[in-house]
Amino acid sequence: MASELHSQHTGNSYPSDQQSLRLRQDSSPVSNQNYPQFNWSSSPAEDEVDNSGPPRDLRSIPLPMSLKRAVWQVQQMQVPVVSKVESWKWKKTKSLHKLKDRTRGFLYFITLWGKTLQKIGGNFGGGVQSYFLFLRFLVVLNFLSFLLLAGFVLIPSIVFRSVGTSLQNSTGPEECMNYNPNPEGLVVFYHYFLDFLSGTGFMEYSYLFYGFYNNTIVEDRSFSYNIPLAYLFTAVFYFAFCLICIIARMGTAARVAVATGGSAVGNYSKIVFIGWDYGCLGDQATKLKQKNLHYRLQVDLEEERLRKQAAALTLGAKILLYSLRVFMFFVALGLIFAAFYGIFEATNFSQSRTGEEGILGLIFEYLPSIVITAGNFVVPMLCDQIALVERYSPSTTVILALLRAVFLRLVSLGVLLFTLWRQITCEGDTNSQDCKQCQYNNKLYPCWETRVGQEMYRLTLFDLLITIAVLILVEFPRRMVVDNSSNMLTQWVGRQEFVVPSNILGLVYGQTVVWTGALFCPLLPFINTIKFVILFYCKKITLFYNCRPALKTFRSTTSTFFFLVVLLFGWGLALVVMIYSLAEIRPSMGCGPFRFFPSMWSIVPTSFYRLSQVTQEFLFFIGSQAFSIPLFTLSCVVMCYFIALASVYGNSVALLRSQIKLEGRDKQFLVKQIEKLKQLEMPKQ
């Protein structure tokens, strides 16, 4: 075997032509160097040096299998020559590799919904798959948050409540402490269902909402647990935990985006060489992929045409176009603000009519959710029509539509919260008549945190109900109509497309609501986990039964990063709400774990002074200048180091790129020289 290999060793390290055609027959001597080769001339001794290498390297070599097996046999025969220690090391690394492969297989086995996601990716492409990946990430995030909250807040509360430890007593104005959420008298049966939907009644005074938790402070001989402090810190840590998860996930997406150097390489070569998905499943998917590629190429060609057209516009036409665009921008802005005003009025109306009975009461309570959902549906549709007039290039139109939709969703939630704030704190004026006594409006809101929590709870529930209702009442009938009637109109309308961006925004909106409400409704992450799991299965069903794959695809790698950025905006909004509630508004005196504190945050200084002297001094030291300034300087130094490293890498990439260019030109020059010399030689002979 070994002699066979060595007989193939030729001068320029390229196997002879009698080898299989897989190792390309070279048409010109130059092109040999163009191609990665396996170095047959490497002596056997060199192979033994890095013994962890061989098993890995053999797989990654582009040789035909028969040759690889031959090399493998040679290596097997060489192993006994190596010393005992090295062969032991080699065997250990081999078994480590096997273990890694086996764990990878096992992880694939138990990954949540792994097979489903693969199927979705194969049939509908990477864009739709990225939506489901994002949804899975949110499910896991919410579940872990729930475990966090349950472990530090819920379970201790249950334990201490049942144990019956005494509460801290303090006094306050009588009217402020008046809070009676339990329903009075006989409750009609269907009221339970209405209460479940609106979070009032039997659900209000339960572990679901803030108002039920007590300000128990347990101090035993060896064990002490401060529920209000735990509540506060858990909420803060929950936000930090979510931030870390999002940033970690963004890190992987950003690394890819940075490594590819942005879109320095153009679209055409990418589409031609990388566009085809070799994992496409089925005839239909393949045909669709072809149509998709055709569409993408046409879009790019269209953009070229538009660019040429725009450059050829006369001055007058340009002025007209720009003024039209400015006007349309204001129209879109006006539509969005109209939606905000609608939400404002609806919230005011809903809050003024609380306490109504029956279905009408339910509708009044859900009025803000209804208006928000209607706004989120109608306004983007109108903005799409506006975009037709604006005549931007296709990619700009998509980005603009997304930005508008994000702005609409997040700010409408902000408007809802602002309206609530106005009513709770009497527009920030603590000296007005309603708010003078308790510094919040205790007539309307004896326990305002529970009320905010209820509003968030209703938003979450309504979102889920609307999704299921749209699924049953719109998507299934649409498919049945399109499939069974061959009307011109129905064929033009066609089957539904799974539009990724608006679905993603729905998820971001839902998660922002949960973050905002988690301080006031600790079980909300758990409810959200269940909601997202149901949503996953509903969307999967509708995808496979009702949708046709989209013609306009969504690029999956850069879009993951974009989704996470939008999620971060939502997190920022929720953070603002939390910080404000912690620091500025007086907690309700009638309910909740913070009832006798001037603000929620003030429990921290109070508990701080109960710590031992040593701990206090240590913590003071950490907060002092003697510690924080060196820390700050150190982190600046570390950051500068990384920035310098990044710029060095960037420079070396640019250098290598220019080196490739120069080598290509050198090659051409040398080939020309060779040919010239050949021509000079020929006439002589």
Place this chain on the structure above:
Amino acid sequence: MGNKQTTFTDEQLEAYQDCTFFTRKEILRLHSRYRELAPHLVPLDYTNNPDIRVPLTLIVTMPELKVCQGPSEGRHCWRLDCRLTVCLCWQENPFRDRIVETFSEDGQGNLTFNDFVDMFSALCETSPRELKTIYAFKIYDYNRDNFICKEDLEKTLNKLTKGELTPEEVALVCDKAIEEADLDADNKLSFADFENMISKAPDFLSNFHVRI
């Protein structure tokens, strides 16, 4: 898989395991799929390395197996061999002939079992980017001159869009693609140009793999 008939000796399985990205079970499963293509041609016993080639015409008839439909037919999904359900539709895949030709030893598309395993190993999920780039370059290089020239690109483009673009559009796209990727200005793409372009595209790894 539980069948005690010796299809391969242990040494052969070790060799396959080290030379591909598959485990023992997966290799046996691949062998049974290979055998299904031509049961009269392919022996069960491979211990003495028979030199059998399955012709191109049979390879491209590889039937598309039904993918496990999900939790409702959940029983079937939880077997490890389900992972190997080959979900590549050969009927309509425009690159099917090129892929099979690239991996065949004789260049005509007739695959021995070695080539068969090698093909799926190169296209699988764990195969590294460099290896996939090399094979992608081979697939797109129709005339096998180690360069992707304009004619190669035109053939690729026609296969991608099934001839729906006009000739002028095809020429325009090819020109632009070469312009974008060609670094050494020789109007065709060498392997270095191709590799440089591929390294900038994050979607390459996920697109260039057979979901098994």
